[in-house]
Amino acid sequence: MRVLLVEDDAPVAAGVEAGLALSDFVVDTVTSLGAAKGALATINYDAVILDRRLPDGDGLSLLQQWRREHVATPVLMLTARDAVASRVEGLQGGADDYLVKPFDLDELTARLHSLLRRTAGQVDHAIRHGSLALDPITRSVTLDGEPVVLLRRELMLLEALIRSRGRILSADQLKDCLYGINDEIESNALNVHIYQLRRKLGRDVIETVRGVGYRLGKQNSAATP
Amino acid sequence: MNLRLRLVATLGITLILLWGITAAWSMRDLSTQLEHSLDQRLAQSARMVSGLLDRVPATSWNGEEDKTSTIPSLDGIACRVSSLRGQVVAGTHPEMNDVLAVETEGYRYREHNGQRWRVYTLVDNDKRITVADRLNEREALLQQVRRAALYPFLLALVGSLIALWWGVTRGLAPLSRLQRRLLSRNHDDLSALPVLGLPGEVRPLIDSFNTLLSRTRRMLELEQRFTDDAAHELRTPLTAIRTHLQIARRVEGHRQYEAMQQAEAGVDRLTKTLGQLLLLARMESDEITRGSQSVLTPVGEALATAMAETGSHDQCQYDQSVNRVCVALSETLLVTVLRNLLENAMRHGALGAPIEISAQELEGMAVIDIVSQGKTIDAEQLARLTERFHRRDHPQGSGLGLSIVEAIVTRAGGRVTFASGNDVGLKVTLQLPSS
Numbered sequence: 001m002r003v004l005l006v007e008d009d010a011p012v013a014a015g016v017e018a019g020l021a022l023s024d025f026v027v028d029t030v031t032s033l034g035a036a037k038g039a040l041a042t043i044n045y046d047a048v049i050l051d052r053r054l055p056d057g058d059g060l061s062l063l064q065q066w067r068r069e070h071v072a073t074p075v076l077m078l079t080a081r082d083a084v085a086s087r088v089e090g091l092q093g094g095a096d097d098y099l100v101k102p103f104d105l106d107e108l109t110a111r112l113h114s115l116l117r118r119t120a121g122q123v124d125h126a127i128r129h130g131s132l133a134l135d136p137i138t139r140s141v142t143l144d145g146e147p148v149v150l151l152r153r154e155l156m157l158l159e160a161l162i163r164s165r166g167r168i169l170s171a172d173q174l175k176d177c178l179y180g181i182n183d184e185i186e187s188n189a190l191n192v193h194i195y196q197l198r199r200k201l202g203r204d205v206i207e208t209v210r211g212v213g214y215r216l217g218k219q220n221s222a223a224t225p
Numbered sequence: 226m227n228l229r230l231r232l233v234a235t236l237g238i239t240l241i242l243l244w245g246i247t248a249a250w251s252m253r254d255l256s257t258q259l260e261h262s263l264d265q266r267l268a269q270s271a272r273m274v275s276g277l278l279d280r281v282p283a284t285s286w287n288g289e290e291d292k293t294s295t296i297p298s299l300d301g302i303a304c305r306v307s308s309l310r311g312q313v314v315a316g317t318h319p320e321m322n323d324v325l326a327v328e329t330e331g332y333r334y335r336e337h338n339g340q341r342w343r344v345y346t347l348v349d350n351d352k353r354i355t356v357a358d359r360l361n362e363r364e365a366l367l368q369q370v371r372r373a374a375l376y377p378f379l380l381a382l383v384g385s386l387i388a389l390w391w392g393v394t395r396g397l398a399p400l401s402r403l404q405r406r407l408l409s410r411n412h413d414d415l416s417a418l419p420v421l422g423l424p425g426e427v428r429p430l431i432d433s434f435n436t437l438l439s440r441t442r443r444m445l446e447l448e449q450r451f452t453d454d455a456a457h458e459l460r461t462p463l464t465a466i467r468t469h470l471q472i473a474r475r476v477e478g479h480r481q482y483e484a485m486q487q488a489e490a491g492v493d494r495l496t497k498t499l500g501q502l503l504l505l506a507r508m509e510s511d512e513i514t515r516g517s518q519s520v521l522t523p524v525g526e527a528l529a530t531a532m533a534e535t536g537s538h539d540q541c542q543y544d545q546s547v548n549r550v551c552v553a554l555s556e557t558l559l560v561t562v563l564r565n566l567l568e569n570a571m572r573h574g575a576l577g578a579p580i581e582i583s584a585q586e587l588e589g590m591a592v593i594d595i596v597s598q599g600k601t602i603d604a605e606q607l608a609r610l611t612e613r614f615h616r617r618d619h620p621q622g623s624g625l626g627l628s629i630v631e632a633i634v635t636r637a638g639g640r641v642t643f644a645s646g647n648d649v650g651l652k653v654t655l656q657l658p659s660s
Contacts, residue, residue, distance in 0.1 A: 009461050009464075009465065011462070011465035011469070011487055011490060011491055011494075012461055012464045012465045012468065014465075014469075014487060015464070015465050015468030015469045015472060015484075015487065016468055018468075018469075018472050018480075018484070019468055019471060019472050022472065022475055022476070053457055080453070080456040080457040080459075080460040080461060081453055081456055081457075082456070100460075101460040101461060101463065101464040102460055102463040102464040102466070102467045102468075103464065103467075104467070104471070105467075105468055105471040105472070106471070
């Protein structure tokens with residue numbers, strides 16, 4: 001899952017980036033409101049972590065602007081101000097969640113997951129697709145109740161496909177979910193991951209739509225209750 | 226006491242007193258006048274009887290002695306005609322001899338059966354005419370007149386009291402509105418009170434109240450900003466430390482080492498910010514500068530220490546003048562001032578460019594100039610330099626250095642000024658007492 005981190009303090013940004021990467025998030029960091037605006041306009045992020053105090057203004061103003069423009073991406077605000085009034089202000093300004101510095105990395109991860117789960121309209125953490133179940137927090141996948149061992153990128157790819165709920169995702173969109181702006185991507189990397197997923201979960205788990213992209217196999221979705 | 230109540234009470238009592246005195250006076254006057262005119266009427270009726278009797282031949286009552294013609298009595302008035310010798314010729318009320326038997330001319334009061342009469346006697350050439358009014362009738366009349374005169378008085382009094390109440394209430398209405406507005410205000414509402422529609426007497430009061438409010442508001446804003454800034458400056462490095470420590474627990478090898486290093490860098494930053502913050506707080510509590518006035522510190526020595534602490538020896542250019550000037554400030558404080566200024570010059574000035582330091586004595590003050598090259602700072606930024614946590618665009622500083630410099634210099638009775646432009650990035654001028 002791809003997250004945009006807007007934080008101007010380099011040590012904090014580096015820490016959050018590294019910490020979230022441990023939970024298989026792909027994090028892009030920008031340090032100003034202007035850059036955040038540009039990044040969100042270009043890439044379809046699953047969530048935004050937005051610091052309030054930035055060199056070119058208050059993160060809240062950008063969030064309000066996004067909400068006015070009907071940008072629905074879930075936003076988690078970070079701030080050093082712990083006054084109730086400022087938290088309320090943030091939530092009323094359109095934030096989906098609010099975390100006061102210094103926060104716990106596990107809490108940040110848990111809150112991000114719960115944000116994504118709420119956005120998807122789910123009740124529990126596990127994302128299901130037929131007999132396939134993926135727990136985004138424990139990073140585990142089961143097929144017919146049997147655990148399946150997947151590599152990190154394979155898991156991220158599967159998560160993106162399940163979360164898209166049968167929508168077709170282009171190769172570029174899938175790459176966006178797997179790699180950050182600064183990651184080196186080998187040209188056939190995506191094909192390798194798809195091949196591995198099919199090998200481990202069955203041939204029909206991913207359907208190729210020629211010239212458009214990929215989506216989850218129909219067989220599995222037919223089994224969805 | 227309520228202003229309205231006091232006004233109404235004072236004016237009301239005064240009004241009642243004035244109206245009362247006027248009324249009493251008029252009543253007294255009225256009684257005298259009425260008595261006077263009734264007396265005149267009594268005398269006129271006596272004269273009328275005398276005139277009528279002049280037409281009657283004198284023999285008609287002189288001749289027949291002991292014959293009295295009795296006129297049927299009227300209630301409340303009595304009359305008697307008698308000869309000068311005392312013989313009663315005609316009259317009403319024969320039983321009222323004690324009232325009507327009067328020898329000499331004039332007015333008098335007489336009593337009969339517990340009732341008082343006003344008696345007037347007219348002595349003519351050959352006869353004596355006595356007329357009498359019962360005072361009961363007179364008093365009843367007087368009562369009626371009094372009553373008739375009293376009602377308008379009462380009406381006017383009540384009317385003026387009502388007008389007084391209304392006028393005072395209306396006159397004080399702006400104050401009542403103000404009071405209601407103040408009472409309904411939230412206790413932390415610091416917005417200015419509207420002065421529109423207020424009477425001229427209250428306006429200066431509200432104006433100064435508004436000035437006070439705006440000053441409080443500004444102070445609260447500054448305080449709020451300081452708290453926010455302090456929270457930000459302290460919590461940000463803390464976040465970095467915590468995050469990197471948590472990462473260090475989960476990774477191994479080189480990445481763990483890196484995370485630990487990041488955490489340590491965070492601790493250093495936090496330590497520095499805390500130190501500066503505490504120094505500033507101590508400075509503002511005024512304790513640290515007390516008693517340091519008696520010592521004299523040579524600028525050269527303090528500069529050497531400051532340069533060593535900041536590692537800026539190679540960048541600094543100064544001449545012997547710094548060794549000749551002394552400052553009435555403890556060495557620790559002077560070093561703190563110079564260290565902060567040098568750090569600032571290194572951080573914000575052009576990289577590696579010389580920092581020029583000079584000192585001289587002028588009119589009992591030591592003047593120290595520290596000039597660094599770099600980008601020109603506009604006037605607005607110059608004014609904000611000593612603002613706490615104002616960091617410009619440099620992420621490393623705590624934003625407290627120049628605030629500390631200003632605090633120390635001001636406490637020591639000196640002054641610090643900033644200038645920029647003409648190939649100078651920033652020129653800091655310190656003026657400190659030198660003895």
